[in-house]
Amino acid sequence: MTNSFVGFLNSIFVHLFLFAILAIDFSIFVPQKDRINTIPIEFVTFPIEKENNLKKIENIKNESIEKNIQKKELIEDLKVDKKKQLNFDSKRKLEDQIAETKLLKERREVQITIALIQDRINSIWKKPSLGNKNIQSEFVINLAPSGEILSFDLISSSGDKVFDESALAALSSISFITEVIGLDRKYFERNFRSFNLVFKSKN
C-alpha cells in the first residue's frame, strides 16, 4: 500500500462522514410533509380575529365548493354540447352518404345507358376504311324525353368528307334513341337532354 493510495482512501472516508452528518442533521432525504410537521408554527391572535379568520376560511371553503359545483355543471354542459355536436356531425355524415349513394346510382344508370347507346350506334355505323388515319367527327344530339331525336348537328368535322358523311348516315337512319326511355327523368334531364357523340376512326 502506497502512501498516496492511503491518503486517497482517507479523503473518501472523511468526505462520506461529512456527507452523512449533513444528511442526518439537515434531513435532506426526509420528505417535505414530515418536515412541515416537525416545524410547527404558531401565531398569537386575538379571539375575534381568530373567529373572522375561521369565517374567512369557511367562506373560502364554501366558495371553493361552489366553484367545484359550477365547474361540474360546466363540464356537464360541455358534455351535452359535445353530444349535440356529435349528433349533428353524424347526421351530416349520413346526409352526405345518402347524397353520395344517390350520385353513384345515377352514375351507374347513366353508364349503362351510355353503353347501350354505344352498342346501338356502333351496330348501324358503316365505318369507312381509311387506311391508317386517326380522325374524329363530333356531333351534338338533342333528345326529347321520349327518346326522339329532335336534332343532330356536326360541331367538329374530321376533315374527311367520307368519314363525316358515314356518321351522318348512321344518325340519319334512326329517329329514336330508345335506350333513354325508362330512365329516371332527372337523370335524363341532366345527361341526355343534350349530349355529344364523337365518332372516332381509331380506338
Add this chain to the structure above:
Amino acid sequence: MKTYKKIIILSIFPLIVGCATQVSDLVTSTSYASAESDEYASVEKIDTNLDDLIYFEFDKASLSSDSKDLITKYVDFAKNAKAIRLEGHCDERGTREYNLALGEKRAIEVKNYLIIKGVSSSKIKVISYGEEKPIDINSNENAWKKNRRVEISLF
C-alpha cells in the same frame, strides 16, 4: 504544332472516306461459285462416303462439336481436291432474303473451320440458296431440321 497535326489529319480523313464509297475501285472478288453449275458437271465429283451434310439450329450459323468432327473428316479429302463447294440452306420460316444471307453465313462457318484445319481458302467456293431449294417441302419440325444444312461437295 498541335493544330498543324490536326489540319493534316482532317485533310486526310475525307480522302479515306471518299475511297470507301467507291467500292468498285478497291475490293477484289473473293472466292464464290462464279462458275455456272455446268462447269461442275464436266468435272468429276469426288465420292467421300461421308454424310456431306452439316446441320444447324434455327436462325443460327454456329457449328456443333459433332459438325466440327464431321468437317474435320473432309480435310484429308480436301488435300487432293481441286475445289470444295459449300452450299448453304435454310428452312422456310422467316423471310427469304434474310434466309439467303443466313445460308451464306452457315457456309462461311464451315469454310472458316476448314481453313483453320489447314485447307487452302482459294479452293473453297461458297454459295447460298437460302430457303429456295429445300430437301423436304413439308411444314413440320422434321422437314425444317433437314433443310437447315450446308451441303459439301468436292471436285
Add this chain to the structure above:
Amino acid sequence: MKYFLLFFVFLSLTIEAKLKIEISQGSKDLPKIAVVPFKSNLNEGESISFLIQDNLTLFGEFKALPKEEMLSFPSSEKNFFNRDWKILNVDYVVLGSFQENNSELIRIEYFVFNISLNKLILRGDISGKYSEKEEISKVISNRVYKSITGLNGVFNTKIAYILNPSKDKYKICVSDIDGSDEQVLFESEAPLMSPSWSSDLKKLAYVSFEKGFPEIYMQDLFSGDREPIKTLGLSNSAPVWSPDNKKLAFVMSLSGNPDIYIYNLRNKKISRHTTHYGIDTEPAWSPNSKKLLFTSNRSGSPQIYELTISSNRIKRVTLDGDYNARASYFPDGKDIVLVHGNNGVFHIGTKKLKSRFINTISKTTLDESPTISPNGNIIIYATKNNTQGYLAGLTLDGKSKFTLPVKLGSVREPAWSPFMN
C-alpha cells in the same frame, strides 16, 4: 365558410361537364352495295355492271346485292327512287347506261347514290372501245370506289410474283390485281427471287440464280430486255427501286458479310451504307426516298432498323418479338408493315414508327413478304397451305380477308405495282 365550400362542391357535381359518348368500332357488317345492270341499246349492259361489281367486291370490302333481290332497275337519276333501296338496307347504288355508237365505240354514263343520306355522290361518263371494256370498267370502279370511301381505287394496278410450278422450274409473272391476264416475264431452272417495280412501271428488278449465284437483273417490261447490275460477281440480292426512280437499294455480300448498298442508276456508282459484320438485308425505301428500313441481326436476332441515307445514321425500330424482318413503309411514311415472329410462328404486323407496339393483323402462321396497296389500305402477303404457297390479303381495318386465285404451283413474293396513271 364550410357550408359555402360544400355548396360549391355540390354545385360542381351537379353541373357535370357535358356528356360525351365515343363511338369507335362501327358495324361488323360490310356496307351493302347494289350494282344495277346498266341499261343498253343491246343486251350487253349487264357485262359492264358485272365487271364493276366483281371489282368492288374483290377485296371483301362490300357485300353485293344480288340482281334477283332488286326491286327496280333505274338507269339514271330520273327513274331512281331512294325508298326502293332503303327498305333493302342497301348503303350505295351504282347504276348507269351504255351506248354503242358504232361497232367499236361505246359510251357509258354512270351514277352513284348514297342511300342513307339520299343523295347523288357521283356522276360521270366515259368513252372507249368495246374491246377494252375490262379496262373501262376498272376506271369506272376506281371512280366509284373513291366517291364512296375517299380512297383512290386500285382496280387497275398489277401484281408481280414468283411462280414455282415444280422443282427446278421458276417463273416471274405479272398479272392484274384480280389474277387475270397473267404474263410470264422470265423462266428459269434456277431460283428467282424478290421482284421489285420501278416507280414509272416500265421495269422490274429481280434476283436470278441462272449463272449459279444470285445476281440482280433489270428487265424492261415492254421490250423484254434484261441486263444484270454489274457489281463484283459476288452475292447480290434484295433489289428495291427508289420512289424517285433514281436509285436501287440492294444487298451485296463481301467476304461473307451481307450489307446494304445503293446503286445510282444514272452514273452506275455504288455506295455502301452498312458495315456491321452481322446480316444486314431487306432494304425498303421511305416515300420521300431519304430513308431505308432494313433487317439486321446485329443485336443477336433479326430486328428492323431505319437508316438515314445522307448521314448513314441508324436507329433501331423494333424492340419486341424474337424475329422482325422484311419491313416496308406505308404510303404516309409514318407506319410500317413487317413480318413479326415469336416462338416460330410468323404473322404480318403493322407498327407506327413512333410507338413500340406491333399490331399483328394476319391469322395464318407461315406468313412472309407483305406488300402494300398503293392507296395504303390493303396488304397482300405470301403464306402456305400444306406444301403449296399461295397469296392472301386483308384490309387494314381487319374486316375483310381474301385469297388470290389459286395457281398451278407455289406462288410467293408478291409485289404490288405503284398506281397506274
